[in-house]
Amino acid sequence: MAAARAYDEMYRPDAAVRAPYRGFESWLAEQSAEAMRDKRAEADLVFRRVGITFAVYGDQDADGSGTERLIPFDVIPRIIPAAEWRKLEAGLRQRVKALNAFLHDVYHEQAILRAGHIPAEQVFRNSQYRPEMHGVDVASQIYSHIAGIDVVRAGAGEFYVLEDNLRVPSGVSYMLENRKMMMRLFPDLFARNKVAPVAHYPDLLLNNLRSVAPQGVDEPTVVLLTPGMYNSAYFEHAFLAQEMGIELVEGQDLFVRDNAVWMRTTRGPQRVDVIYRRIDDDFIDPLAFRSDSSLGVPGLLSVYRAGRVTLANAIGTGIADDKSIYPYVPAMIEFYLGEKPLLANVPTHLCRKKDDLAYVLDHLPELVVKEVHGAGGYGMLVGPAASREEIATFAKRLRASPDNYIAQPTLALSTCPTYVESGIAPRHIDLRPFVLSGREVTMVPGGLTRVALREGSLVVNSSQGGGTKDTWVLER
Amino acid sequence: MLSRTADHLFWMARYIERAENTARMLDVNLSTALLPQSAEEAERGWRAMLGISELLPAYDARHAHLSKRDVLDFMVRDPNNPSSIFNCLQSARENARAVRGAITTEVWETHNGTWLELQRLLHERLPERDPQQFFEWVKFRSHVSRGVTIGTMLKDEAFYFVRMGTFLERADNTARLLDAKYHGAEDTRELFADPGAEGIDHHGDFYYWAAVLRSVSAFEIYRRVYRNVITPARVAELLILRGDMPRSLASCINEVCLNLEMVRNASSNETERRAGLLRAELRYGRIEDILGQGLHSYLARFLERVNDLGGRISQDFLVPLAVH
Numbered sequence: 001m002a003a004a005r006a007y008d009e010m011y012r013p014d015a016a017v018r019a020p021y022r023g024f025e026s027w028l029a030e031q032s033a034e035a036m037r038d039k040r041a042e043a044d045l046v047f048r049r050v051g052i053t054f055a056v057y058g059d060q061d062a063d064g065s066g067t068e069r070l071i072p073f074d075v076i077p078r079i080i081p082a083a084e085w086r087k088l089e090a091g092l093r094q095r096v097k098a099l100n101a102f103l104h105d106v107y108h109e110q111a112i113l114r115a116g117h118i119p120a121e122q123v124f125r126n127s128q129y130r131p132e133m134h135g136v137d138v139a140s141q142i143y144s145h146i147a148g149i150d151v152v153r154a155g156a157g158e159f160y161v162l163e164d165n166l167r168v169p170s171g172v173s174y175m176l177e178n179r180k181m182m183m184r185l186f187p188d189l190f191a192r193n194k195v196a197p198v199a200h201y202p203d204l205l206l207n208n209l210r211s212v213a214p215q216g217v218d219e220p221t222v223v224l225l226t227p228g229m230y231n232s233a234y235f236e237h238a239f240l241a242q243e244m245g246i247e248l249v250e251g252q253d254l255f256v257r258d259n260a261v262w263m264r265t266t267r268g269p270q271r272v273d274v275i276y277r278r279i280d281d282d283f284i285d286p287l288a289f290r291s292d293s294s295l296g297v298p299g300l301l302s303v304y305r306a307g308r309v310t311l312a313n314a315i316g317t318g319i320a321d322d323k324s325i326y327p328y329v330p331a332m333i334e335f336y337l338g339e340k341p342l343l344a345n346v347p348t349h350l351c352r353k354k355d356d357l358a359y360v361l362d363h364l365p366e367l368v369v370k371e372v373h374g375a376g377g378y379g380m381l382v383g384p385a386a387s388r389e390e391i392a393t394f395a396k397r398l399r400a401s402p403d404n405y406i407a408q409p410t411l412a413l414s415t416c417p418t419y420v421e422s423g424i425a426p427r428h429i430d431l432r433p434f435v436l437s438g439r440e441v442t443m444v445p446g447g448l449t450r451v452a453l454r455e456g457s458l459v460v461n462s463s464q465g466g467g468t469k470d471t472w473v474l475e476r
Numbered sequence: 477m478l479s480r481t482a483d484h485l486f487w488m489a490r491y492i493e494r495a496e497n498t499a500r501m502l503d504v505n506l507s508t509a510l511l512p513q514s515a516e517e518a519e520r521g522w523r524a525m526l527g528i529s530e531l532l533p534a535y536d537a538r539h540a541h542l543s544k545r546d547v548l549d550f551m552v553r554d555p556n557n558p559s560s561i562f563n564c565l566q567s568a569r570e571n572a573r574a575v576r577g578a579i580t581t582e583v584w585e586t587h588n589g590t591w592l593e594l595q596r597l598l599h600e601r602l603p604e605r606d607p608q609q610f611f612e613w614v615k616f617r618s619h620v621s622r623g624v625t626i627g628t629m630l631k632d633e634a635f636y637f638v639r640m641g642t643f644l645e646r647a648d649n650t651a652r653l654l655d656a657k658y659h660g661a662e663d664t665r666e667l668f669a670d671p672g673a674e675g676i677d678h679h680g681d682f683y684y685w686a687a688v689l690r691s692v693s694a695f696e697i698y699r700r701v702y703r704n705v706i707t708p709a710r711v712a713e714l715l716i717l718r719g720d721m722p723r724s725l726a727s728c729i730n731e732v733c734l735n736l737e738m739v740r741n742a743s744s745n746e747t748e749r750r751a752g753l754l755r756a757e758l759r760y761g762r763i764e765d766i767l768g769q770g771l772h773s774y775l776a777r778f779l780e781r782v783n784d785l786g787g788r789i790s791q792d793f794l795v796p797l798a799v800h
Contacts, residue, residue: 050581051573051588229574242577253478264479266633266793267741 006412007157008426009078020081020474023193028076036075039185040419043073046184052177054232054462072467073178074418075185078429078449082196085445085473088151088159088433091343092443094333096147096435099164099320101336103143106319107133117331126325128318128373130281132288136305138314139212140439144321145312146205146276147435148172148447151343153414160346160411162430164329166321167313168278171448171468172434173236176201176243178448178470194475196445201434202243204442205276209244211438212310213273220273220310223247223263225254227279227295232463237278251279256299261309274310281315323372323406324350347409351402360407361398364391367407368458369398382458384410413458416469418451428452430460431471445473481575482637482739483794488571488579488587489625489641495564496618497649499611501525501656502551504691506607509544511683522547528652529559545604552603552610561614565594568621580628583621590617633739640735640789647728648782650692654715655775657684685711692723712771713763725778726758732785739793747788754781 010021017025028036047053053068080088105112106123107130113120123129148169150162179198183190206222213220226237228250241248253263254272262269277284283293288301303309319325327348330341349356349367360367369381381394398405415426433447449469450460460466505525509518519542526532526547534557539546554560569591576584593613597603603610622642629635685706689695694714701718702710719726733751740748766774 048592049585049589051576051584229570234573238573238576242581247478247481248575248577249478250480253480266477266479266482266637266739 006426006428007153007155007414009153009414009416009429011417020079024077024079024189027189027192036419040075043075043181043185044070046181047073047177050177052174052235054235071174071462072453073181074451074467074469075182076417076419076424077182077470077472078416078431079472079474080446081474082476085196087342089443089445091159091341092149092151092433092435093441094337094339094342095149095161095164095329096144096437096441098329098333098336099147099166100141100143100437102332103166103314103317103320104138104141105336107136107316112332112335115335117335118325118328122324122328123319126319126322128316128322130316130319132301132305133314133316137307139214139307139310142212142437143314144317145208145212145314145437147437148432149435151431151433151447152411153431154411157414158344160344161329162346162411163323163326164321165432166317168280169432169434170233170236170278171432171450172201173239174468175434175446175448175471176239178468182470193472196473196475198444198446201444202240204436204444205240206244206246208436208438208442209274209276209310209312211440212312214307214310217273221271222274222276223249223254223272225249225251225275225277225279225284225297227251227283231278233278240276246276251293251295251297254297254300256297256303259303259306259308261297261300261303272309274312276312281318284311284315318373323348323370324352324403326406346411349407351398351405351407356407357398357402360405361395364395366410368410369394369405369407372404372406378463380459382410385456385458410458413452416449416451418453418467418469420453420455425455427455428458428460429469446471477578477633477637479794481578482633483790484571484575485578485634485637486641486789486794488568488575489638490645491564491568491571492587492590492618492621493642493645494559494649495561495568496615497646497653498529498551498559498561498564499614500691501528501649501653502548503608503611504653504687506544506611507690508684508687518544524656525551528656531557531559548603548607552607553598562594562598565591565614565617578634580624582624582628586617586621586624590621593617636735636738637793640732640739643728643731643735644782644786644789646723647725647732648779650715650723650725650728651775651778651782653688653691654712655772656688681708682706689714694721694723697721709763709767712767716766717758717761717763719759726755729755729758736789741792744792747785747792750781750788751785754778754785 010018010025012018047070053070102112112118113123144166146169148165148171150165151159152162153159175198209222210220222244223246224237224241224244226234226248228234231237238248247263249263255262255264257269261272261275263272279295282290284296285298285300286293286296287298289296300309301315304311304315327345327350330345333339333341349360351357351360360369364381365383365386367383369383371379381390383391386394413428413430416429417424418427420427429449429451431447431449433443436442449471450462451467451469452458452460453465453467462468502525505521508521522542522544523532526535535547535550538550538554538556550557551560553562555562557563569587572579572584572587597610597613625635625638629638685708686695689698689706689711692715698706698711698714701714704710714721714724716725718724719730721727729751733748733755736744736748736751
């Protein structure tokens with residue numbers, strides 16, 4: 001079982017405490033179990049009162065409104081030493097730069113396809129490729145202004161990029177609220193450990209969004225477009241809009257007139273320049289994409305293509321974070337930047353290739369198989385945790401539509417001590433740092449650490465029972 | 477600000493105010509029910525309570541008889557009654573949640589906290605065990621929500637729309653409360669036959685009007701203002717015309733006007749004119765004239781005008797037809 005030999009973030013194999021955790025570990029040893037239980041209860045209470053909840057698709061309360069749930073929060077932080085973070089940060093910046101260069105290229109000259117580094121049909125036959133974007137010039141040639149890159153640590157402690165999230169990555173509000181909660185519950189911990197702050201993220205984000213306003217707009221009006229309060233990430237939308245002091249708008253609040261986007265206000269229409277949209281491409285303009293969408297703004301795409309409004313992220317970024325494109329990211333880095341990749345990819349089998357498919361079908365019990373367009377941990381198979389029947393069913397699906405799947409070796413994701421029913425036990429974690437790209441690339445140290453709370457589970461998604469932890473980058 | 481945001485803020489305030497006033501009305505009815513009275517009188521009281529909120533048809537559709545228990549259940553926790561305290565507090569919270577970026581964290585947490593605690597109290601059956609304590613709690617949460625609004629929110633449009641919602645709703649509710657006697661009685665003309673009279677015809681009336689005063693926290697104020705026995709005419713004067721009485725119609729409409737001025741836009745002239753006219757009538761009106769035309773018909777007309785103002789505010793600010 002993977003858990004037995006996984007790299008533990010706090011303890012070395014000989015049970016000694018790793019250096020970055022020493023301060024925390026000695027502090028924890030001084031706390032009584034009872035005091036810690038009270039603190040954990042307090043955290044739950046505060047999260048509920050503050051309304052830091054997420055809506056669950058499909059679930060309904062007795063009164064018919066959607067169910068709101070707390071994402072379990074674990075009070076043991078995940079700690080990253082400064083030197084390790086510096087390496088990670090450099091690798092993430094490099095990766096996102098290359099991904100943005102790829103997006104610009106693939107909607108313009110397509111040099112990387114012509115050079116033969118990526119098969120052209122991989123791009124053009126992909127439903128995430130948006131022909132509408134071909135030849136459209138976006139501000140600063142940036143497509144993914146906000147990227148969430150999922151990173152895991154495996155083997156002897158080396159980092160791998162598990163996936164890139166370049167469309168509407170979420171989770172940053174939990175990163176910020178987790179820190180706020182830790183500082184509230186354990187102020188003395190922060191006096192003893194030099195933890196790099198993250199609270200200025202909304203400032204960086206606003207600055208980033210302002211920097212990509214359409215040409216000629218000096219004082220841009222920035223808004224955040226949400227699908228509405230029943231969306232699972234609504235808390236985050238409202239939180240970020242408030243932190244940045246911008247309007248939180250729904251599709252119905254916006255309209256297109258005279259080749260510009262406006263919002264309906266109590267004093268009449270007001271021009272909008274930058275839209276931080278948290279709605280998928282498919283729903284953003286019923287005239288251009290799904291006509292049954294009531295969430296979007298009719299006519300938005302034509303204003304966007306004319307360069308008279310900025311969408312962050314751009315339309316069509318899905319072509320770069322698609323799991324079938326993922327294996328080519330190291331090639332992108334070399335092609336566009338002329339550099340060696342600083343962060344490793346997980347070796348990936350593309351099931352659309354005959355040899356790969358045969359290998360995958362032979363090795364299903366050891367592999368993780370994912371849907372190419374899937375997200376949120378839905379529709380995936382974790383071989384070592386699956387029953388015989390589950391594997392057999394999955395193999396049938398795989399044979400029926402191999403193009404739809406990729407497979408990767410089951411990584412022994414690193415573990416971090418975590419509060420569970422029986423006390424403290426190691427649980428698998430990942431990390432989602434957020435990379436902001438505009439006129440420059442900015443980041444806050446750390447990111448969101450997600451933890452799989454079920455013993456042995458490798459699925460950290462909140463929709464699948466995952467929790468979160470505060471993520472500390474130590475300043476020294 | 478966004479029209480949709482203004483709309484949510486306006487209704488957030490209206491719903492919490494409505495919950496408070498429902499609690500106040502139920503509370504006054506509970507206290508009068510403690511007086512020695514016949515079964516018919518008791519039933520009339522509960523019927524009046526439902527009548528002033530225009531809820532009799534909805535109640536009759538769900539319950540065969542009028543009983544204290546059923547009316548309380550209907551008005552407190554029935555999710556099918558859009559005016560139940562449960563629905564009002566839930567709607568206030570849902571409206572707050574829709575615009576939590578436009579209100580302070582404290583305002584949001586107050587509404588969210590109220591809603592969470594409500595579920596606990598309903599689960600513990602507090603309204604059944606100790607209704608008066610429950611109504612006190614509702615009033616208190618409404619006080620907290622107003623206080624946190626004034627104490628933490630920037631005095632900008634968002635604030636003015638919240639305040640407009642509060643006072644428009646309160647004007648409506650105070651008028652309905654004053655009109656309650658009409659809905660219960662067969663014939664109320666004799667109640668105000670002699671507005672100058674110092675005495676009161678029988679004990680029942682004293683307790684009734686004292687309860688009305690208490691329900692709007694005005695019993696002590698009445699004593700201070702009039703230093704005299706309680707007469708229906710003075711109660712009416714206090715709750716309609718006294719500009720310094722915070723729940724009076726004059727006071728509420730004055731606040732509506734002040735906040736309306738602050739958010740004035742290109743299409744709100746006529747709404748301001750109508751609100752201003754109503755304010756002037758309340759400021760310079762005399763209770764003798766109001767009682768002369770009949771209190772019920774006066775209040776009915778007043779409710780129509782408040783309703784008109786609410787509709788006009790929606791039209792001018794909240795759902796503007798922006799695309800031409």
